[in-house]
Amino acid sequence: MTMNELRRVGIFSDIHANLHAFKTVLDALDSENLDYIVCCGDVVGYGAFPNECCELLIERKFPVIAGNHDHAVLGLTDISYFNDVAKNAVLWTRKVLKKENEEFLRALPLTHKLGDMFFVHASPEAPADWNYILTMGEARANFRFFSEKFCFIGHSHQPFIIENLNEELSCPSTPEIEIRDDCRYLINVGSVGQPRDRNPNACYVIVDFEAKCVEIKRIHYDIQAAQEAIMANGLSQELAERLAYGW
Numbered sequence: 001m002t003m004n005e006l007r008r009v010g011i012f013s014d015i016h017a018n019l020h021a022f023k024t025v026l027d028a029l030d031s032e033n034l035d036y037i038v039c040c041g042d043v044v045g046y047g048a049f050p051n052e053c054c055e056l057l058i059e060r061k062f063p064v065i066a067g068n069h070d071h072a073v074l075g076l077t078d079i080s081y082f083n084d085v086a087k088n089a090v091l092w093t094r095k096v097l098k099k100e101n102e103e104f105l106r107a108l109p110l111t112h113k114l115g116d117m118f119f120v121h122a123s124p125e126a127p128a129d130w131n132y133i134l135t136m137g138e139a140r141a142n143f144r145f146f147s148e149k150f151c152f153i154g155h156s157h158q159p160f161i162i163e164n165l166n167e168e169l170s171c172p173s174t175p176e177i178e179i180r181d182d183c184r185y186l187i188n189v190g191s192v193g194q195p196r197d198r199n200p201n202a203c204y205v206i207v208d209f210e211a212k213c214v215e216i217k218r219i220h221y222d223i224q225a226a227q228e229a230i231m232a233n234g235l236s237q238e239l240a241e242r243l244a245y246g247w
């Protein structure tokens with residue numbers, strides 16, 4: 001697949017072992033008539049279905065990049081800075097994760113590129129450092145660390161589109177924007193399995209190169225079923241509750 005053959009691309013991130021949200025997003029992506037789909041990391045951690053989420057990604061053969069929780073489960077990143085809830089979820093995931101899924105996560109790259117698109121979980125500046133991009137200043141600094149027209153990230157679970165027109169940055173408030181020839185873009189695709197922007201619906205992004213637009217999309221899924229599975233597996237009640245608030 002070359003960049004010139006791409007008409008419509010789907011990008012999602014931060015599934016966090018929430019199989020109910022992931023399946024709903026997959027069905028939505030399948031109805032979007034896409035030529036290419038990428039996952040920006042954090043497949044596991046927090047939710048009750050790490051194996052099932054890995055297995056679906058293996059089956060679908062999407063490009064997937066590594067997130068900090070994927071590395072945490074593998075012991076590749078320090079979890080001393082994780083809060084207790086996140087740490088316990090990592091320890092639980094280590095216990096239940098099958099060997100073959102561990103190998104799948106271990107093989108994930110930190111970045112992915114295709115033509116005009118660059119993909120990284122946290123920041124293009126330092127993909128393995130898991131820094132957050134939360135301010136315009138941080139976004140501005142990061143534009144220097146990718147040369148493509150688009151950089152797609154996840155990590156904060158808060159979707160945004162930042163346009164860079166000759167170093168003038170703006171953040172449109174609408175979920176859909178027109179792609180301009182003279183702009184570069186930093187796009188946070190939000191989270192499938194644990195949104196944190198006060199909207200509990202699962203999030204993903206569609207880029208349409210023919211119609212020249214990018215859209216942040218939201219979809220309702222069976223939150224109660226995901227919550228029940230979290231509780232049934234002895235994971236923290238807080239992890240179940242926050243799904244309902246999108247926080």
Ligand SMILES: [Fe+2]
Nearest residue numbers: 014042067155
């Ligand atoms: Fe995450």
